[in-house]
Amino acid sequence: MRTVWNDAVAARKHAHASGLPYPTTAVLDKVLITEAKRTKERSWLAEVSTVPLQQVLRDCHMAYQNFFDSLSGKRRGPRIGLPGFKRRTGTQAARFTRRGFALRPNGRLYVAKVGELKVAWSRKLPADPSSVTVIRTPTGKYYASFVVTVDDDAEVLEPLSDLEAETGIDMGLKAFAVLRGGKVIDNPRFFKRLERKLKKVQRAFSRKVKGSANWAKARVKVARVHEQVRHKRSDWIDKQVATIVAENQGIYVENLNVRGLARGRAAKSWHDAAAGMFLTRLESKAARAGRTFAMVDRNFPSTQLCSACGTLTGPKGLAGLEVRRWTCPCGARHDRDANAEINIRREGRRLVAEGPPDT
Ligand SMILES: [Zn+2]
Incomplete structure (x- = not known):
């Protein structure tokens, strides 16, 4: 390939x-x-x-x-x-369309000119796949990833009886996200632990003589930790998304400029990847579950707006980044993130009520 x-x-x-x-x-x-x-x-x-x-x-x-x-x-x-x-050492992938593979009744995967492969299924396929990609990771593991078109109705959840069960989502750095009522989704603890582990194996790798056997071994170790980070992150995001979609009939979130959000390299790589993936999966899962979903424009001043009186008196710009609590001249006292969540939720509802623009 x-x-x-x-x-x-x-x-x-x-x-x-x-x-x-x-x-x-x-x-x-x-x-x-x-x-x-x-x-x-x-x-x-x-x-x-x-x-x-x-x-x-x-x-x-x-x-x-x-x-x-x-x-x-x-x-x-x-x-x-x-x-x-x-390069030879990177991830290698081969994609097979309908003619190139078949699923055997015994659960094995037949791939053209390769033969039958034993598969450890991570879950049951919801329908016949239209293609499969066989991937060899840098650590020598193989993965088969199927493309399956799911009937749009397949995942519709029962509408919640409480139509007021709605939440805005304020994405942050300090906390991963803040939901209605100031409910906080913290950045997962495993991230810091894996980050330390990654630094350690990377340091060891950099000390090896390029091209030597130990260098090759150390490189596999680095790739393995990267793989762990990706899997853990993906699982964690799926869990958060599933909970939010199960508990809320309406979901409103700020369309973030994800790339500009985080500062510092380690935090940045984690946060950018996680926030982007979170938004994408949340939107698609909400759609499949028949939930109301809206993205609020990233220029909407969710942090600055006082949710009590509607004036722009909140923290803004770089100088305002550290402000966690503030009091509006109208007398309202705000937690930064909880206030932003209320504004995002209201703006999301307004967008949904307004409907798509006339064409
Ligand atoms: Zn106010």
């Missing part, structure tokens, strides 16, 4: 350097797969199913497309880099 990807990147780099047009996926399919199979150094491609090989070309094209869209401003968000060569 890596070879085909790297050949595709090399072909496109060469075409660009020589002032030739961008080679399409169809052209690369012919040159890098069909014709390459007949050459001595690429003859092994014939022993592999062409399904994932062609998928690599499509994925590679998509990576370029995203890069071009990012350059032209068609794609919003952070700049996307030019696709690069893949």
Whole structure:
């Protein structure tokens, strides 16, 4: 898979350097797969199913497309880099569409030209998968990840009898999030512990002689801790999302500029990844469960607004970041996050009542 990807990147780099047009996926399919199979150094491609090989070309094209869209401003968000060569040691993945795999009644996974694989299922598939990606992580573990299209009605929860069961969500740094009534979701404790562990293995790795056997071992250790962080974070987010969706009929959250939120490297990497993933999963789970969900604009002054009198008297800007409690000239005393939650909840309700903009 890596070879085909790297050949595709090399072909496109060469075409660009020589002032030739961008080679399409169809052209690369012919040159890098069909014709390459007949050459001595690429003859092994014939022993592999062409399904994932062609998928690599499509994925590679998509990576370029995203890069071009990012350059032209068609794609919003952070700049996307030019696709690069893949190293042998990174995560390797192969995607198989319908023709390339089958699920056996005995629970095994058949993959074209690989054969039957024993699978430790993490859960039952809700429906027939349309594709599977087999991933080899840097630590040598294999994962199979299925794409399943679920009937939209499949996960609808009973509407809560208490339609007032609604919450705003104020995302923060000190606490991960604050819900209605000042209920706090703290940043998980395992994060600090894993962060220390990561520093330790990274330090050990940096002391090894590059290329030595101990260096390779230390690198696997670093990758393993990273993997632990990712799994724990993902599980933890799923739990928080499930609780919020189960307990609330209406969910309103600020559409955060997640990247700008955290300061300091360790806190930043954890928080940016966790907050982004949390919002994405919350929105999709709320939708599948038939909950009311709204994102409040990130420029909405949820912290500054006094929820009692509606004037902008609260803490603002960098100087206001440390202010946890404040008193409005109207006499109302506020906890920063609890006040923001009320404002987000009200604004979310208003947006829902207003409905989508006329087109
Ligand atoms: Zn006030």
